[in-house]
Amino acid sequence: MTPTATHYDNLQHTATHCNTLRHTATICNTLRHTATLCNTLRHTASHCDTLRHTATICNTLRHTAAICNTLRHTATHYDTLQQSATHCDTLRHTATHCNTLQQSATHCDTLQQSATHCDTLQHTATHCDILRHTATHCNTLQHTATHYM
Numbered sequence: 001m002t003p004t005a006t007h008y009d010n011l012q013h014t015a016t017h018c019n020t021l022r023h024t025a026t027i028c029n030t031l032r033h034t035a036t037l038c039n040t041l042r043h044t045a046s047h048c049d050t051l052r053h054t055a056t057i058c059n060t061l062r063h064t065a066a067i068c069n070t071l072r073h074t075a076t077h078y079d080t081l082q083q084s085a086t087h088c089d090t091l092r093h094t095a096t097h098c099n100t101l102q103q104s105a106t107h108c109d110t111l112q113q114s115a116t117h118c119d120t121l122q123h124t125a126t127h128c129d130i131l132r133h134t135a136t137h138c139n140t141l142q143h144t145a146t147h148y149m
Helices: 005-147
Strands: none
Touching: none
């Protein structure tokens, strides 16, 4: 059996068809490989978005932590100022109390001096009474001496 032209044409057509199928299969494999790469890239892109979002959250947390540190420092400073203010109020109250005591002490000194002055006046008045009594006695004696002489 010798191959006929039709048979030869059929073989030729089948060979062309096989080559086309082989070429199509290669393209399909390439497309399948490309699709796999696309899925991988899509997954990687999704992962990148997650990482980007996480990085944004981390930056926000870092910024918030810095604000917290500033607030903590301010609060500590405020506590120190509050303690100082309380201490100043105590000192102011003590100073007012000291001023009152100082005025009372000055008043006491004045009263003490007045009392001493009163004692002196009392002593002088007593002395004057004694002198008056003595003068009256002298006058009586002088009057008596003048009448009997």
